[in-house]
Amino acid sequence: MSNRVVNVLAAASVAGLMFTLFGMSAGAAGAADPAEQVKDRQQTMKKLGGGMGAVAKFVKNEGATAEDAAKGAEAVLAVSKMDPKKIFPEGTAVGVADSAAKPELWKSWTETQKYWSAVQPAAEKLDAALKGGDRAQIAQALGATSKTCGTCHEDFRVKKN
């Protein structure tokens, strides 16, 4: 076998291997299990809710320490920085597993992005308020953050139960 032939074969096999690898990974991403994505979203929302709940417990003076609340606010802030496209991938509307997202969420994507991007500045204020330690300010910031969650839930979430 001449060197040239070996080279060509090697190149071809490398190309083939690469094609297979990329093809597979692209395929895997494309075929990501929507039910799994819904579950991921629920986990994310649970993290968000857990954070909100911890701050709320602190505000209500019901057992949460300032430290718990600060951790909660950090969790809220972390989620608020996530890309909404990752949390709400196409094809995960109501009907997929126990998804509660209305199809309108994707139909009105501009609106959805606007709603989502309102969470972060509110979460930043909540985080800052917790670092400041003024309970009235924390309560106020908690309410404001909650409002940003509510706008999306009001328009795009189907009723649970």
Next chain:
Amino acid sequence: MRRLLTAAALLLPLAFAGGGARAAGDTPAGGASAGEGSPGDAVSRGAYIFNAAGCLGCHTNQKDGGEKGGGQPLAGGRALATPFGTFYTPNITPDPVNGIGRWSDADFIRALREGVRPDGANLFPAFPYASYTRMTDRDLLDLKAYLLSRPAVAAPNRPHDLTPPFSWRFLVPAWQWLYLTPGPVPDDQAKPASWNRGRYLVDALGHCAECHSPRSLLGGIDPDRYLAGNPDGPDGDKVPGITSAEPKGIGGWSDGDLTLFLEAGLTPDGDVAGGAMGEVVRNTTSKLTAEDRAAIAAYLKTVPAKQ
């Protein structure tokens, strides 16, 4: 059900007699004392009543089935999907032709207390006058003053799209005879003022029972299931019970849980209300005073538990 309706229709003459007798017994009372002696004119007091009574949401076609309806405030046209058909809410701006601009004080009181329009037609109870009937004269007139201070919109009303026999307006007096007890409810002197105020906010203004209680086949609220939840609420949504039951109610909620929820829609587990309740929080409960939210909590905690 048809038989029930026929029976109800046969009882019509009684309805008028009964209704008249009860209307005559009207007494200005109620947890209504709140607001008395407070500063400000009728319009600003009315603005508070307007929020507490949640008029804006239904009378504005802001969101049409998840899409933006683009309607002007209070110009009506919002579709209310119910098991009886779809109601389209009317224009309540001061427009003299399409709205309530020509209504007298007596007209307004009659509509909200007895469910009768100035032209004598009976209003369908999708308009929650079985709750508003408990409002005091003063609150009703303050509310009217506020509504008339809003911009007039010349938007015509859209006819309802109802399934017979529910579309038969002449049967409404029978419904009223069955389910409407006109007039304010006197305060319970044995209970604290905050409880009475809470009951007034829940029953008269907030009309909470309209969604949070199940309805009979004729669309009346089942008094035995008051606030016990509604499996078939507006837009087909399930509405949770809010009696002092646990877990199917708010029995496990602290006062702080309740007031924070009413203020910000945040539940004890960190979730935030959406759907119709999200709208109620946005338009109504978040706009109340902290004292009024506490009064609602105080009252709800005493509502007998129903699972």
